[in-house]
Amino acid sequence: MLPSPPAREGQLGFLYLPPYxxxxxxxxxxQTCIQIPELDIAFDIGQCTRAVLSxxxxxxxxxxxxxxxxxxxxFSQRYFQKIGGETHMPDSARDxxxxxxxxxxxxxxxxxxxxxxxxxxxxxxxxxxxxxxxVALPPEESLEIKNNVFLRAIATRHTVxxxxxxxLERRSKLREEFRDLPQEKLRELRTQGVEITRQLDIxxxxxxxxxxxxxxxxxxxxxxxxxxxxECTFFEPDHGDRAKTGMHMHIDDIVRLLPxxxxxxxxxxxxxxxxxxxxxxxxxxxxxxxxxxxxHLLMDHRTNRARYERQLAAVQATNTAxxxxxxxxxxxxxxxxxxx
Ligand SMILES: [Zn+2]
Ligand SMILES: [Zn+2]
Numbered sequence: 001m002l003p004s005p006p007a008r009e010g011q012l013g014f015l016y017l018p019p020y021x022x023x024x025x026x027x028x029x030x031q032t033c034i035q036i037p038e039l040d041i042a043f044d045i046g047q048c049t050r051a052v053l054s055x056x057x058x059x060x061x062x063x064x065x066x067x068x069x070x071x072x073x074x075f076s077q078r079y080f081q082k083i084g085g086e087t088h089m090p091d092s093a094r095d096x097x098x099x100x101x102x103x104x105x106x107x108x109x110x111x112x113x114x115x116x117x118x119x120x121x122x123x124x125x126x127x128x129x130x131x132x133x134x135v136a137l138p139p140e141e142s143l144e145i146k147n148n149v150f151l152r153a154i155a156t157r158h159t160v161x162x163x164x165x166x167x168l169e170r171r172s173k174l175r176e177e178f179r180d181l182p183q184e185k186l187r188e189l190r191t192q193g194v195e196i197t198r199q200l201d202i203x204x205x206x207x208x209x210x211x212x213x214x215x216x217x218x219x220x221x222x223x224x225x226x227x228x229x230x231e232c233t234f235f236e237p238d239h240g241d242r243a244k245t246g247m248h249m250h251i252d253d254i255v256r257l258l259p260x261x262x263x264x265x266x267x268x269x270x271x272x273x274x275x276x277x278x279x280x281x282x283x284x285x286x287x288x289x290x291x292x293x294x295x296h297l298l299m300d301h302r303t304n305r306a307r308y309e310r311q312l313a314a315v316q317a318t319n320t321a322x323x324x325x326x327x328x329x330x331x332x333x334x335x336x337x338x339x340x
Contacts, residue, residue, distance in 0.1 A: 012051060013298035016308055017227050017265045020205065023051060026269035026298055028233045028248070031066050034269060034298070036205060039167050040146050043207045043229070045070040053077055056084050057145055059137075060107040061209025062162035063114070071105060071115070072122055075132045078103045102131040106143060106151060109136035110161040139163055150201070154221060156211035158247045166206040166221035172197035205229065210270065212247040218260050228263040229298075230254060231270040235283045251283050258291040266291075269298045277302075 010031070015022045024034040024042070031046030035055050042055040048070030052058075060068055078084055084103060107115060112134055119132045137143055139155035148170045153163040178186060178196050189196050206225035208217065210233075222228060233248040234240070243250035254268065271280055277300045285292050296304065 011301060012049060013301065013304065014308070015265070015267060015296055015298065015304055016311055017267075017296075020227060022227065022229065022267055022298065024298065025049065026271075027066075028270045028272045029066055030273065031069070032270055033070065034207065034229060036167075039149060039205065041151065041167065043165065043209070044068070045074055048074040048077060053081065053083055056103060057151075058103065058105045059151060059165050059207075060105060060111065060115075061156070061164060061207070062108065062158055062160050063111050064160065064210065067210070068115075072119060072130070075103055075105075075119065076122075076130045079130050102133055104133040104135060106135050106137045106153075108153070108161045108163050109138050112136040137163070142168070149204070152201075152221065154216055154219065156209055156216060157214050158210045158212065162209055162211060164206065164208045164211060164216070164222075166225060167204045168201040168221070169204055171200045171202060173200045208249070210248060212244070213249055213253040213257070217257055222257075223260050223262060225261075225263050227265050227267065228261050229267045229269060230257075232268040233270050233272050235271065235275050235280045251280075251287060255287050258288060263294065265294055265296060267296045267298050271297065271299065 010025050010027070012023055012025055020036050020038045022034065022036055024032075025047070026032040026034060032044045033042060033046055033049055033052055034044065035042035035052050037054065040055065041057050041059060042052045043059050044061055044067040045052060045058050046066040046069050052070075052074065058071065058074065060071075062068075079102060105115065115134050116132075119130065119134070123129050135143065137151070137153040139153050142150040142152040145151050145167070150168045150170055152166045152168055154166060156162045156164045174186075175196055175198050178189070181189075186196055203221045203225040205227045206222045207229040208222070208231050210231050211217075216222075231249050232251055232254050233246070234243045234250040240250055240252065242248075243253070248270075254266075258266075268280075268284075271277075277297060280297055281300060281303070284295050284297075288295055298304075
């Protein structure tokens with residue numbers, strides 16, 4: 001008898017929720033890393049996947065090992081593989097060293113000194129300095145991650161200091177009172193220095209991170225987000241107490257929030273390894289009623305693959321229809337030419 005080969009390592013979950021991809025891995029206590037490439041952001045980095053190396057910013061929700069373990073490796077690989085631009089000035093570049101490609105990690109202010117110490121602890125071990133940028137983002141404050149796209153920290157409640165995040169698009173909107181004015185009048189007002197627009201923050205994606213349920217989860221950033229990524233560790237009816245002890249969410253908590261969360265897509269992450277995806281899906285169907293359709297499980301590879309194949313088929317069907325109609329237009333043009 002030959003020994004069997006090792007189990008295959010975790011496959012990345014993937015959902016295309018237009019216009020965003022949500023991809024990564026999330027299993028409670030093991031690892032969580034969720035990337036949205038279109039927004040140049042990844043949330044948490046329990047382990048550093050190859051895919052997440054392309055993300056210029058990691059937003060940490062808290063420092064449990066399954067959410068932060070991959071951070072030093074991520075900084076190191078980005079440096080080693082010369083990934084990223086020179087957009088961020090790393091701490092270690094401030095003492096006159098040249099700018100080097102580096103990543104940026106955003107975290108709760110209480111984590112900042114410890115994460116910096118963690119990175120510096122590698123220097124004597126490796127006999128080299130890996131550049132890094134670690135930025136504290138206090139709850140309620142925001143940071144620009146892309147043009148007009150901001151990351152806002154929101155206080156959450158976990159067994160250690162924790163924050164959730166909302167990614168907001170900042171738009172300026174014409175003020176109500178000027179809505180019916182003609183263009184030239186608006187231009188005139190603007191030259192007179194009148195503020196004719198107001199700033200509007202549209203929540204695109206929100207991520208709860210590990211948290212106990214709380215009033216913060218009904219804030220606009222969560223209620224209005226187009227895509228909501230929510231921790232849901234427990235699905236079993238008798239696991240309510242475990243959820244409370246670990247300050248995690250249970251599917252019953254999610255059910256209570258569903259009428260408030262308007263998101264087109266709700267992505268549940270961080271299910272416990274003991275819960276099978278099949279069972280989690282069953283519980284969602286049983287408890288969430290008409291909301292079940294908009295709930296996805298990041299790690300439900302089979303359902304998500306089938307969904308992606310339907311999306312592909314729909315695009316192919318549209319393309320075929322388009323090229324058929326363009327052939328018709330062409331033959332019309334040909335006919336006209338013959339007439340001329
Ligand atoms: Zn966790
Ligand atoms: Zn945790």
